[in-house]
Amino acid sequence: MRRATWHLWVVLGVVLGALVVRTARVTSDGGMDNAIVVRAARVWLAGGSPYDDPHFLYLPSAVLAAAPQAVIGRSALSVLVPVVVTGCLVGGWGCALRLHGVGLRSRFAVLGLIGLAVGFAPFAHLVLLGNWTATAVLALPLGLLLAGRGRWVAAGAVIGAAVALKPLLAPVGLLFVFAGRWRGLMVMVGVPVTASVGAALLLPDPVGFLTRTLPFLLRGDDGFVRLYEASLVAVLPRVGVPGAVAGGIALGAAGAGVWCAYRRWRRGCEEIRQSRPSGPSRLSSPLCLAETAAMLMLSAFLVSRPSYDHYLLVVVPVLLAGLSCEGAVARGVWFWLALVPQLPGVTWPYLEAVQRRAFRDAVTLCGLAVTVGVRCFGSGRVFSPPPPLPVPSSRGAAPAERRAPGASEVPGVGE
Template structure:
């Protein structure tokens, strides 16, 4: 490794260490969002229902996943959680680089992660909250990396495990549908279903996720949740748009995004950009319509797209991609959006800007490359040159 590159990694280590250390000093139970899950596990161990807390928005399997944290002293947990969250974010960046064939010793590898940590506000926000979105940040590029190598069943297991912890990556099932990888899709669905069913058997309220959490989400949460949501269905009513109209706009935008994702998948370029951009479009479409939809959800998509910057034709090479990220620059105060309760408007601009930029890129790709042949009746999509033989997936 060249000395200049080594120096960049030293700077990166200092930035990441500072983020984790600050979180350890100012939080308990590893952050506000992690504390919600730990509190739910404590309630369960005491004989109560974790779904008594309306802000516990996870599947039953997450209760068992959080239970070991109850046994860890809070002083240790306050240090351990930000370190683990930071590790997930770093691991996700490494997998995204490997997906695009970028060398880990390159300057871009160090500069890209430094830019995310120091120049993209949701990165520090996610570490501070200790939110389990970090699992999805790691699982998505890892799953795409496995899929790119033809290992679709393994990819389904990885993404399914992430869904069992937090159902954020559930829309990725559509990627398996587009590819005709039915065994991978079955693996993705089976993991959270089996784990949640097993966990529900030991909960006092086994159907609590369906009887309490889902109605809470369908109602749009509560006044606290709505203040920080970035989806159009949550933001537009705050500026006077009727809720029904705002919801319709969100659904229409999400549907159009799914159509653009399918268009991108059907394009004839078979490199890793096809996987990354299709997955990114699917996830952004889900964030447009999902309730809740927070700023740190963007970290699921941005690193996978950013890591493809060295590749010709990447969406990251367009100016609109970077303009969409401008509202997330830390330390920049925007007129009329100074208070934390109005941050959702900035997040909505970034979410909408990224979605429109990637959608336009997907449509342009459809004009540049001819559509791929329709998959055979066996349901196996044509394998890309960088993928392994279809029989492995």
């Protein structure tokens, strides 16, 4: 691809700069969601339990990670947090591009990022909230990039660090199981467990996550939060489906998604399963890694509590960056139709209220899950190449099987 001209870089800088400046002007503590974590850290520094706030849904390690923000002024946080969140989103897009072998200076790289920032509503929403989902947006493509180069232990460390901050990427552990990379899986599990146990010992309520947050997540009885959740277990009851039936549908859909991810892995990642890359410069099956991981995450979003619109940013850039690859799911029309509800500035009939946005998000989530699932279920068909046609010897030349290595099979060429 051609390199992007300076005009495109200027447009990108203006778009991202305007987003950061607007967020800094209208938020405090870096955004509503980041403020929850910062408030929990301030409570801990004051001697209280961060889990007194039912909306603090993070592991204990996140309290220590947020502690530096607790001693920074609110005005500084209002600028620093949107800059860091935007940097994570840009870094995640860059890693997704490198996963698929796309140059960072190409026009597609710049135009794709502009398109995400301008044409995909969850991008600006995530920056405005300052949600720590941004760490997962960066960690998933970076982890896949490392895994594609055979560095599964490093990939486990990256994913594990993101889980320690926010346990959003926990389903990616199944990717390590599919690949049989047990050392990488142990690192992925060990990093957040070690960090959380160590941090919990410093809290006045060491088991607060298990006794307060986990039951809250399982019950999902927060009427305010439920209005913004896009998972099937939250959306279906709002249209009259009994809770037990909605849970069964969501579990069935998630199970089907995991099966599709496993099928994608088995039918498309032979290079990773059967051999190791020869060196750090070689990348194995990027489409297989991206689509398998995306299917695992989408399956979790269908049934998880909570499940918000900005969670889509974890999978969309990884899939979109593969647009240049033959057979990528982003080349299908259904991928783009699933993203239509996320166009900013479009008012949809009967969904004008903010509290009904979850229905639009659920359409996108289910549309992406079905699209990627169909791709995973039917991909990776391997056809054996036809046997080479016999080439008659010319002028007494030796048969093809007796020729020296590197000799041409076409008579008269290379003689």
